[in-house]
Amino acid sequence: MADLDIPLLDPDAPVECAECEWTGKWDQAGLRIDDIATLVSIADRVPAGLCPECGKLAFLNIQDGVGDHGLAYAARSLFPHFCALQSGLAKLMAEGALSADNMGEHWIWLKTTIERLEMEEHEALVAELERILDDD
Helix, strand or coil, rough: CEEEEEECCCCCCEEECCCCCEEHHHHHCCCCCHHHHHHHCCCCCCCCEECCCCCCCEECCCCEECCCCHHHHHHHHHHHHHHHHHHHHHHHHHHHCCHHHCCCHHHHHHHHHHHHHHHHHHHHHHHHHHHHHCCC
8 A cells, every 4th residue: 555645835725626616725635645546547637635525635726837736756756666666577577476376366466557557657658758849
């Protein structure tokens, strides 16, 4: 389970819930998101926190050049680690250290997760490259 503590970059920034009608300031949102991997996929909009009323994801309702709210720096710093993990798991699979024989029911999940990560990573990189080229 991966948890995320959101850095509070601008306490007065306007935030709104994706599910209910709540709006408020960023410092009113819950800044700890437990098990974020089940709530957010690769290339999804990064949440600002949790809605204090319904507990669902809340987002800044403004955009800046850095990204949703400056968490792009976190994504960029974590990206090499995710790539290393993905590469290591793919290598272990290719060498047979991780296989259907020794992983049992978890094998299909691991294999499809790695394949999905590779596909989404490729799509995210293509989208970023297109954005960069469009800016020029």
